[in-house]
Amino acid sequence: MARAAEAGGAAGVGACVRRGGFGRLRSAAAVSRFGDALRGTALPLLAHALTSDPLLIALVAAFGFAPWLLFGLLGGAIADRVDQRRAMWAVDVLRGLLMGGFALALAAGAARIGLLLALAFALTTLQTLFDNAATALLPAVVPRESLTSANARLMTGQEVAGRFVGGPVAPLLIGVGAALPFAVDAATYLIAAALVASLRTGSPPRPPAASGRTLRREIAEGIRALWGDRALRGLCLSVALANVGMGALIAELVVVVKDWLGAGDFGYVAVTTGYGAGTVLGGLLVGHVVAAVGGRFRTLLVVGLVQTAVLVVFGTVRALWPAALALALFGCAGTVWNVLETTLVQQRAPEAMLGRISSAFRTVSIAGTPAGALLGGAAAVAWGPNSPALVAAVLLGAGAVVLIPVVRGGEGTPSHSGKIPLPHS
Incomplete structure (x- = not known):
């Protein structure tokens, strides 16, 4: 029965690809991720070249997460009010211009940590x-029963473009000029904006907003809706704990690889490519993993424990290739985890509240990440360059433990009365 449903979902995605909606959205996501990979590889290397202070390097990562605490809920409320397609391409145009300006500044020799x-x-x-906006738009592009397949295809396509193309190409571009990866990233934003703007699917229909409604009231409704769903509440708290650890790991990954493993730029790229x-393998196997483990929340618990174990290996085995294999797993x-988390939020959220519930989930789950980035920097200074990986292992393990009551209680049914479409993490 599960296999039949999955086959139907895959067929639904295929039909959307033929109509051009999901295909264009996936292409835009892949192009954008290619640019993100160039920037994601070049930015830590640039920060490491500008300063050897792990705390300053961590601060760059912390600044990359902090806006979620300040503007995440507002972004979700706005996404529920506007045409999501237009919002997406407009934002990408702005990001493309911003990144192009940074590339010019870097080429002019004006690069500073600030x-x-x-x-x-x-x-x-x-x-x-x-x-x-992207989370809320996807249910308007693919049928509800196709969401797991659609999310898996989106994430797999993004990782192929980012890790196997963008990641390895980044050092070559850096060798030509430090500003080049950022200039190419600017171009990918503009290409993605054009693809999203060409989508024929607009925002899903919504009931007319009641007069006198404010953004503050709508944000509060999204928070209450998230808290009222026991399963999503437990999942959100689990992700929040884990993301403190992920902040520590992401902020200091370049320090772990270059200063503890003793690997250079090639080693950093090898680890991130692994x-x-x-x-990519996870995106291909997600359906099989769920079928083998049984139950989506049970699967989340298992993969959380697996991630904890491999981070222990990553932080204790001082050799490049075992580290790369550990990060591959x-x-x-x-x-x-990400495919199931995204699909669960999408399937359990009423369509009219999709942006707000999604933003509430993201804001809570990301809230500790900037502090985690600073914690990783402090740990590296106090206990050595491998300690951020071990700190991350402890916190991911704690996040997995939070899921145990949800698994024991069963997934249950959504607590929302208007069961329509969904979000992402």
Whole structure:
């Protein structure tokens, strides 16, 4: 029965691809992720070149998460009010112009840590609207029963473009010129904007808004709706704990690889490419993993424990290739988690509240990530360059433990009365 449903979902996605809606959305996501991979590889290397202080490097990552705390809920409320397609392409145009300006500044020799902090903050501020709009738009493009397949295809396509193309190409572009990866990233934003603007599918229909409604009231409704769903509440708290650890790991990954493993730029790319290979594999195997484990929340618990174990290996085995293999398994488990998390939020949220519930979930789950980034920097200074990986392992393990009551209680049914479409994490 599950296999038949999955087959039907895959067929639904295929039909959407033939009509051009999902295909264009997936192409836009892949192009954008290619650019993100160039920037994601080049930015930490640039920060490491500008300063050897782990705390300053961590601060760049922290500034890249902080806007979710300030603007995440507002971005979700706006996403529920506007045409999501137009919001997405407009934001990408702005990000393309911003990144192009940064590339010019870098080429002119004006690169400073302060400029990196401003760039990270500005990009994520715009992302708070983009991500919530993208989450709310997907159910208008593919049928509800196709969401798991659609999310898996989106994430797999993004990782192929980012890890296997963007990641390895980044050092080559850096070798030509430090500004080149950022200039190409600017172009990918503009290409993605054009693809999204060409979508024929607009925002899903909504009931007319009641007079006198304010953004503050609508944001509060989204928070209450998230808290009222026991399963989503437990999942959100689990992700919040884990993301403190992920903040520590992401902020100091370049320090772990280069200063503890003793690997250079090639080693950094090898580790991140191994992670990307695992994420692609996870996208291909997610349906099989769920079928083998039984139950989506049970699967989340298992992959959370797997991620905890491989981070222990990553932080204790001082050799490049075992570290790359450990992060490959970490990425595989992570994609399974992300696909299930995204689909669960989407399927349990009323369509008219999609952006708000999605933004509430994101804001709570990301809230501790900036602090985690600073914690990773402090740990590296106090206990050595491998300690951020071990700190992350402890916190991911704690996040997995939070899911145990949800697994024991069963997934239940959504607590919302208007069961329509969905969000992402």
